[in-house]
Amino acid sequence: MKKYTQKVLDKYHHDKTRLMDILIEIQSEYGYISSEVITIIAQDLNMSEVDVEQTISFYHFFSMKPTGKFSIYLNNSAVANMMGRNEVAAAFEKETGIKFGETTPDGLIGLYETSCIGMNDQEPAAIINNRIFTKLTAFRVKEIIRDIKEGKEIEKMFSASFGDGANRNALVKSVVSNNIRKIGPILDPDYKVGEAIKKIIKMTPEEVIAEVKHSNIRGRGGAGFPTGLKWEFCRNAEGEKKYIFCNADEGEPGTFKDRVILTELPRLLFEGMVVAGYAVGASEGILYLRYEYKYLENYLEDILKAAREKNYLGKNIMGKNGFNFDIRIQFGAGAYVCGEESALIESAEGKRGEPRDRPPFPVEKGYLEMPTVVNNVETLCSVVKVILNGGDWYRSFGTADSTGTKLLSISGDCRNPGVYEVAWGFSVNDILEMVGKSGNVQAVQVGGPSGSLIGPDEFNRTLGYEDLATGGSLIIFGEHRDLLEDVVLNFMEFFIEESCGSCSTCRILPTVLKQKLEKILNARGIAQDIADIENWGKFLKASRCGLGQTAANPLLTSIKNFRHLYEEKLQTAKEYDTGFDLSAAVKDACEVTHRIPNI
């Protein structure tokens, strides 16, 4: 263990800003990070042990205890539950004889829950030793556990054929499906690598920025900041070195379109990073990739290697003197909050993924204190098309405020879940028709848990920055779903699990609000509880980042649009109820002492 740790430390030049990579390699090798290893790392990097531990303990996929030779991470998102996750989870527990959060006594198998893994269109899904297993059933679980016990290699455990497209690539070999349902200019497979680079090197960086600004494209991650403006700020900021980050940490439950781009169009994405690098004057690009997509690593590295050989990356790119740009992949380790751009930068620097205080913004002071652009996967892909076809062409799609097209990740109760590329300005009704709704739709979650839960009377609203802004996640709920129990409660648990814990508001309030919801679900609610949720939820607006600011949205938007669901669960005769159940609280003690409570 000591020797291997030293080797890893050497590989990353004893650089403490590469702590994430160091920890990922050790976690992958041993299944955990032992206290001996922590001591070695701390000494080597001149850090204290608690400092190393504070990074380790932040991330879901790091552990200081052995996680089993086969560690199984079963997704617990709302859609996974809708698609039969509970049965699958029960089968895992039955077949392994352990509960979630435990490892088998022989150290062979560990069972864990995890937040959305970007497979909402093929749930229930799990990650086992960095490989994805989709559409699980109780029967399939039996097979998997049997295979593990028989000592089969993970690669040989796939009984079905591999997924479509590049999922079959020899370096991927995954059962994941792309489910591309509608193609537009971005997903168009007819794309020639390098054309945009050839074009930009004949332009000045300012001209590139001007074209992007003219296209009016805005950030596709959800926040919608104008891309050209972001690039201009970074270009004008002072710094010895500048960086382009691609944010591929799509963690918003229900989002998976970036996974499809990374699988089918990684060259387009990397070309977009090169374009951004040229425009901004950056020499290094970093693809921050969520750990859940580690199964794509070899495939993506291979494509980067080929790009270097063709001089799309490297020194004096395509003969342009002084245009140097290369890309490396930085993995996360399981933390939704790292999708926030400054948290992502902190994480890439080897630290806890806690958002930074702003100002200063990353374009002024980002990665290693240098000017940094962080763009979404889809944004960078779109930019290539803007360069190839012009800003005017791009503006011919969508609406005045929301130009271009948007990739939507659609899941839940519909016939054809998957990825759809549509022009902005589509109404929710249009989308429901497009995806083949099955039965009556009760509600649609637009923009993931941090977005809004809307009902049929709002289905005529349109997607776009001027009305329903979204990073692209749409989850459809049929009329048979219990919105409060299956959706709102699950989303609140998600926010509680994924809070970094730095802001008082986001660390404490979501739990308080969730307890209010549980009180209502337990038939102990009173009218004041709804008012309390509405009044208290507002305090979250004082949180530092988007995660905290939106953490009450599942409750607030469902109260706004589905108030009757709450009201019908309230006690009408009571004006006051603490929700405290005395008989339940003293039940154990009474059993032990053989007493009957006098309540």
Add this chain to the structure above:
Amino acid sequence: MNQIVNITIDGIECMAQKGQYIVDAAKDNGIYIPTLCNYPGVKPRGSCRICTVKVNGRLMTACTTPVSENMEIINEDPELADLRKAIIELFFIEGNHFCPACEKSGNCELQALAYRYKIMVPRFPYAFPQRELDASNPKLVKDQNRCILCKRCIRGIHDEKGRTIFAYRRRGTHVEIGVDPKIGKDLSDDLAQKSMDICPVGALLVREKGFDVPIGERKYDKQSIGSDIEEKR
């Protein structure tokens, strides 16, 4: 270097040094903005959120936001007053704070703020968490029951090699402060005292030491928190 900018706080015209944080600029002008996680000489972090003000209509933390020319800051309005009160209440329900039995009573900033904001009982239900008292360190006792996770000890206390002695552990509701098992053991008396002083509450206490000043005679027993700043107006 010392460029002067003009700002207004609650309509009061103030002068401040360019680049100065709002909270310091306010202080120089005799205006108190409550803080908990902020500490002089330590890089601000904006984690307690109690110094939240409105800057040109947006909620910003005064301890991390630098002033700029013509900035319009609201420090006192009903919404901010309620928010701050709520944040103080949240700290009280999150941990286990029993002021009468606490060694820091009278010197505790959380307690002092609760008095200033006239808090009788929190609106939120108490969480009554199970928290640990860590007495493994020879110089310090760490009582997680009282910790408000402000990170002042993390940011402000380092050993001679610049390594942090305190750090966050885990995330979200599970966050706690860890004390380094190795370098924490060799803590000097001076650094141990500094750790206790930097802690706004009674979560870090120097071991085997009684009190110098009795309860009733301590800093905030005598005057309300922030009143020293407001006296200068």
